[in-house]
Amino acid sequence: MRLPRFGVEEWLNVHEQSARYNLASVSIRSMALDELFELTRIDGSAFFQMLQKTTLNYGWIEGSPAFKEAVAGLYEHQSSDNILQTNGATGANLLALYSLVEPGDHVISLYPSYQQLYDIPKSFGAEVDFWSIKKENQWLPDLDELRQLIRPDTKLICINNANNPTGAVMDRDFLLELVDIAQSVGAYILSDEVYKTFDDSLDVPAICDLYDKGISVNSLSKTYSLPGVRIGWVAASRELCEVFRDYRDYTLICAGVFDDMVATLALQHHHAILERNKQLVLTNLKILEDWVEEEPLVSLISPAVTPTSFIQFHLDQDIEDFCLSLLKEKGVLLVPGNRFDLPGHARLGYCCQTEVLQKGLYLLSDFLKQYSCN
Numbered sequence: 572m573r574l575p576r577f578g579v580e581e582w583l584n585v586h587e588q589s590a591r592y593n594l595a596s597v598s599i600r601s602m603a604l605d606e607l608f609e610l611t612r613i614d615g616s617a618f619f620q621m622l623q624k625t626t627l628n629y630g631w632i633e634g635s636p637a638f639k640e641a642v643a644g645l646y647e648h649q650s651s652d653n654i655l656q657t658n659g660a661t662g663a664n665l666l667a668l669y670s671l672v673e674p675g676d677h678v679i680s681l682y683p684s685y686q687q688l689y690d691i692p693k694s695f696g697a698e699v700d701f702w703s704i705k706k707e708n709q710w711l712p713d714l715d716e717l718r719q720l721i722r723p724d725t726k727l728i729c730i731n732n733a734n735n736p737t738g739a740v741m742d743r744d745f746l747l748e749l750v751d752i753a754q755s756v757g758a759y760i761l762s763d764e765v766y767k768t769f770d771d772s773l774d775v776p777a778i779c780d781l782y783d784k785g786i787s788v789n790s791l792s793k794t795y796s797l798p799g800v801r802i803g804w805v806a807a808s809r810e811l812c813e814v815f816r817d818y819r820d821y822t823l824i825c826a827g828v829f830d831d832m833v834a835t836l837a838l839q840h841h842h843a844i845l846e847r848n849k850q851l852v853l854t855n856l857k858i859l860e861d862w863v864e865e866e867p868l869v870s871l872i873s874p875a876v877t878p879t880s881f882i883q884f885h886l887d888q889d890i891e892d893f894c895l896s897l898l899k900e901k902g903v904l905l906v907p908g909n910r911f912d913l914p915g916h917a918r919l920g921y922c923c924q925t926e927v928l929q930k931g932l933y934l935l936s937d938f939l940k941q942y943s944c945n
């Protein structure tokens with residue numbers, strides 16, 4: 572079955588390069604190798620010398636032992652055997668869905684979230700029910716609604732935690748109830764976990780650490796600020812990894828020797844990267860919240876200290892037209908909410924350079940002035 576257009580990616584592909592103030596992307600300010608070397612206190616020339624001498628064969632098919640060990644260390648109960656490297660989180664989601672979903676299967680997907688999570692299972696012929704996020708619930712879905720959607724034949728529940736675009740987070744208590752519901756019918760849970768919360772008061776375990784049928788997907792792209800390193804992974808039980816291996820051979824083989832080297836270096840020093848990123852997320856979130864406070868035409872349910880936010884515009888105007896004019900006149904890029912089937916809103920990625928955020932918000936206010944007189 573043909574896939575529908577990927578709303579967000581299509582928008583970004585067309586407009587991202589022309590934006591002067593990109594408030595659409597939700598990676599935490601991406602790093603150059605220089606900054607990575609500085610953060611990890613690694614001698615860059617030694618790294619490049621090692622690269623020069625490294626044979627560019629297929630390398631380690633499932634990810635190098637050092638990579639797998641570094642990834643396993645991010646979890647409470649995983650070892651290297653539970654990790655498979657992929658081409659980004661997009662590759663990881665595809666791998667899990669391709670391996671598990673068959674025509675006629677019943678799948679429940681958090682909605683809206685990352686479009687892969689519902690349109691790929693649909694394209695494989697599954698019957699997909701939406702588990703809707705609710706604004707009145709701080710953008711979390713309702714567990715009782717899931718109890719109504721679940722069926723004895725439900726094969727898979729797909730979630731995105733934290734949620735893109737809203738930044739809402741399901742915590743341990745919520746996830747434990749979700750696992751109970753899935754377990755009652757033996758359903759798998761696929762959780763795309765590329766957005767981490769930097770709120771230390773929240774307890775947000777990975778789904779693979781809570782449930783033997785839980786599949787955690789992650790990558791270097793958002794939390795670790797290296798989307799240009801096209802590396803992600805799945806973390807799941809050995810039995811599930813065995814299934815994924817068969818499909819992986821057909822779709823990927825390996826994710827590349829150079830990318831593996833950079834990813835391994837970053838993950839071995841994840842504490843330093845997370846510390847850098849926590850400061851940026853906290854600083855920029857405060858700027859965003861203060862700005863919203865002063866903007867009568869905008870409101871926000873604050874994200875759970877994750878790099879994606881979803882603002883509401885109190886305007887009587889088509890949101891995509893609004894975002895196009897904003898880009899044209901002020902060079903500021905947002906993602907219109909209709910791309911997530913939530914018109915009236917826009918995704919605002921606030922974890923860019925602080926100066927870019929400040930200037931972008933200033934220009935957005937300037938642009939909004941024409942509407943405040945109405």
Ligand SMILES: Cc1ncc(COP(=O)(O)O)c(C=O)c1O
Nearest residue numbers: 659660661685735765790792803
């Ligand atoms: C929820 C979610 N998953 C996956 C991705 C893509 O991740 P990657 O760059 O690792 O393929 C994105 C990118 O926006 C995302 O928002």
